[in-house]
Amino acid sequence: MSLLEIDNVTLRFGGVVAVNQVSFSVEEGEVFALVGPNGAGKSTVFNLISRIYEPVEGDIRFDGDSLLRHPPHDIAKLGIARTFQNIELFEQATVLQNLLVGRHRHRKSNFISELLFTPSVREGERRHRAAVEKVIDFLDLQAYRDKYIAGLPYGVRKVVEMGRALAIEPRLLLLDEPASGLSVEETQDVAFWIEDIKKQMGVTVLMVEHDMHLVSAVSDRVLALADGKVLSLGTAQEVQNDPKVIEAYIGGSDEPEREVA
Amino acid sequence: MRTVFKTSYDADINYFRHGAQATWYMLLLAIALILPFLMGTFWIGEMTNMLIWAIAGMGLMILVGQTGQASLGHAAFLAIGCYANVLLQLKLGLPFLLSFPLAGVIAGLAGALIAMPMTKLHGIYLAIGTLAISILTDDLIVIAEPLTNGVVGLFAPTIDILGLQFDRYATPDRFYWMVLFVAVAVVLVYRNILRSPLGRAFAAVRDSEVSAQAMGVNVARTKALSFGISTAITGLAGALMGHFAGIFNNETFNIIISIQLLLMIVIGGLGSIHGAFFGAIVVALLPQAIAISRDLISGFVGGGTVAIPGLESAIFGAMLIGFILFEPMGIYGRWLKIRTYFELFPFYRKDMFRRQKSYLKTERMR
Ligand SMILES: Nc1ncnc2c1ncn2[C@@H]1O[C@H](COP(=O)(O)OP(=O)(O)OP(=O)(O)O)[C@@H](O)[C@H]1O
Ligand SMILES: [Mg+2]
Numbered sequence: 001m002s003l004l005e006i007d008n009v010t011l012r013f014g015g016v017v018a019v020n021q022v023s024f025s026v027e028e029g030e031v032f033a034l035v036g037p038n039g040a041g042k043s044t045v046f047n048l049i050s051r052i053y054e055p056v057e058g059d060i061r062f063d064g065d066s067l068l069r070h071p072p073h074d075i076a077k078l079g080i081a082r083t084f085q086n087i088e089l090f091e092q093a094t095v096l097q098n099l100l101v102g103r104h105r106h107r108k109s110n111f112i113s114e115l116l117f118t119p120s121v122r123e124g125e126r127r128h129r130a131a132v133e134k135v136i137d138f139l140d141l142q143a144y145r146d147k148y149i150a151g152l153p154y155g156v157r158k159v160v161e162m163g164r165a166l167a168i169e170p171r172l173l174l175l176d177e178p179a180s181g182l183s184v185e186e187t188q189d190v191a192f193w194i195e196d197i198k199k200q201m202g203v204t205v206l207m208v209e210h211d212m213h214l215v216s217a218v219s220d221r222v223l224a225l226a227d228g229k230v231l232s233l234g235t236a237q238e239v240q241n242d243p244k245v246i247e248a249y250i251g252g253s254d255e256p257e258r259e260v261a
Numbered sequence: 262m263r264t265v266f267k268t269s270y271d272a273d274i275n276y277f278r279h280g281a282q283a284t285w286y287m288l289l290l291a292i293a294l295i296l297p298f299l300m301g302t303f304w305i306g307e308m309t310n311m312l313i314w315a316i317a318g319m320g321l322m323i324l325v326g327q328t329g330q331a332s333l334g335h336a337a338f339l340a341i342g343c344y345a346n347v348l349l350q351l352k353l354g355l356p357f358l359l360s361f362p363l364a365g366v367i368a369g370l371a372g373a374l375i376a377m378p379m380t381k382l383h384g385i386y387l388a389i390g391t392l393a394i395s396i397l398t399d400d401l402i403v404i405a406e407p408l409t410n411g412v413v414g415l416f417a418p419t420i421d422i423l424g425l426q427f428d429r430y431a432t433p434d435r436f437y438w439m440v441l442f443v444a445v446a447v448v449l450v451y452r453n454i455l456r457s458p459l460g461r462a463f464a465a466v467r468d469s470e471v472s473a474q475a476m477g478v479n480v481a482r483t484k485a486l487s488f489g490i491s492t493a494i495t496g497l498a499g500a501l502m503g504h505f506a507g508i509f510n511n512e513t514f515n516i517i518i519s520i521q522l523l524l525m526i527v528i529g530g531l532g533s534i535h536g537a538f539f540g541a542i543v544v545a546l547l548p549q550a551i552a553i554s555r556d557l558i559s560g561f562v563g564g565g566t567v568a569i570p571g572l573e574s575a576i577f578g579a580m581l582i583g584f585i586l587f588e589p590m591g592i593y594g595r596w597l598k599i600r601t602y603f604e605l606f607p608f609y610r611k612d613m614f615r616r617q618k619s620y621l622k623t624e625r626m627r
Pocket of ligand 1: 016018038042044085
């Protein structure tokens with residue numbers, strides 16, 4: 001059984017069919033990339049998995065369990081973490097606090113014991129902090145630990161958002177354009193991290209990315225979407241050479257073929 | 262500037278970040294405790310009033326500053342706390358030691374229940390919804406006349422805790438100490454919220470509901486909880502207000518009080534305990550400050566004192582506009598800047614607290 005199964009899912013926004021009978025599955029332990037021109041429906045697939053949108057047809061299963069039976073706040077608890085294309089951090093909080101929110105899934109105390117800050121709450125705080133420190137070390141965020149998000153440069157925010165998702169200790173990590181707006185060096189870091197997330201942490205990664213260098217470097221399989229429909233599935237090489245994909249990039253999109261070698 | 266060398270995670274978990282900070286707050290508490298020996302009865306009354314406003318302010322601050330939800334209806338929960346406390350004493354004969362915490366619980370439950378259908382509302386709609394609660398409560402108090410005595414109002418009995426009397430006029434010092442005790446307890450609870458998962462869930466809901474949800478935070482439940490805790494604390498403040506005022510009716514907690522409470526925490530500085538206290542100092546001491554300066558001026562210019570109706574609200578409003586234009590972080594924000602200026606002297610830069618422009622969120626969720 002695959003870890004994540006998208007089964008014939010459709011979603012419409014008024015007249016626009018953002019996702020049109022899309023099916024694919026992500027195997028445990030792989031890095032799976034979604035590519036496609038702007039407006040292809042990639043982020044919408046993420047938002048469907050996050051239960052922000054309700055599909056009009058089809059099913060989404062995680063580890064055999066239909067996500068459609070779960071409210072949005074259950075998704076993290078099931079072990080799915082995500083980042084957002086346009087960074088959705090908690091701006092008026094520090095990096096540390098942001099990462100600690102990622103630990104919410106592992107919260108064991110109830111609100112009454114927290115109001116009183118009982119010893120078990122303190123014990124929990126120590127544990128969450130230790131877990132978050134591992135993420136901080138992994139992503140080299142030490143220098144920013146106590147900085148407020150509102151004052152951080154874009155590149156650092158991207159990394160913090162990835163860290164917050166990792167603090168969840170997910171089984172499946174959804175990354176929406178992890179390298180967009182990053183410099184070449186920063187993109188290289190992202191590539192290393194994704195490798196480590198897969199190999200060392202054993203986390204399955206589903207990512208949306210336009211940078212085909214990054215996609216080729218890290219993904220095991222690639223799925224190309226255009227106009228909400230599946231175009232092609234295979235290795236990065238196979239998908240890039242698929243005539244249908246080339247056509248979609250050259251023909252249908254206002255964005256010219258970008259970095260498709 | 263002080264560099265704190267943290268040697269354990271507890272350094273970030275404890276109430277105080279370093280020893281000197283603890284010393285300052287202990288000193289402040291010590292001064293607050295001996296205040297009745299330094300001040301006359303009148304000023305102790307004013308300080309008591311200030312502390313009660315600070316408690317109410319902290320209640321609202323948890324909702325507005327911490328969770329980012331507007332409320333223009335918090336006077337309703339002052340009223341609920343006040344009436345519940347007194348009615349439990351008068352009708353059921355409960356001692357204050359029981360009626361007081363119960364009043365908080367009742368106001369909290371009322372707040373959480375009312376919040377449930379409202380958690381889907383945002384911004385101006387939430388403000389209007391909560392405003393309606395304030396209006397409604399006013400009417401309900403009049404309608405429930407057999408219980409509340411309607412517009413005539415109720416007398417708050419003298420507080421009796423295990424044989425000790427606490428009365429604003431007969432034993433003002435003791436009354437002050439009791440209010441101080443409650444204020445300190447609320448500060449500690451507030452700090453506990455901030456340093457636990459609950460406070461982080463509040464901040465998450467405040468800053469981004471979508472990603473709070475993606476982190477596993479149940480947004481609706483968190484909002485209701487924030488409402489509940491907020492209104493419970495406000496209810497406690499209401500109960501104290503009742504005893505402080507001695508007599509109260511539906512008018513005591515009208516919409517103006519709701520608005521004043523909200524303005525107070527904005528002027529004080531949203532999102533911090535300090536802000537609630539700074540705001541309370543302004544609200545509680547403004548009338549006295551006006552009276553004193555009026556006396557000074559008339560002493561200067563000669564001639565009798567003229568009472569100008571609405572002067573207080575006008576000054577209050579002007580202050581609010583001033584703060585929103587020049588210091589959106591409130592008095593606390595200004596205080597932080599002044600402190601940093603002296604700590605770093607002469608290296609303070611003007612743009613030190615300027616925030617980097619946030620990125621446009623027009624493309625949210627895509
Ligand atoms: N909330 C929404 N309301 C209406 N239409 C939407 C909404 N979200 C997405 N769409 C539309 O659905 C389609 C797919 O959008 P989506 O954001 O999934 O594209 P994408 O593949 O992520 O593109 P990009 O590479 O630009 O991020 C687009 O036509 C978009 O305009
Ligand atoms: Mg997108």
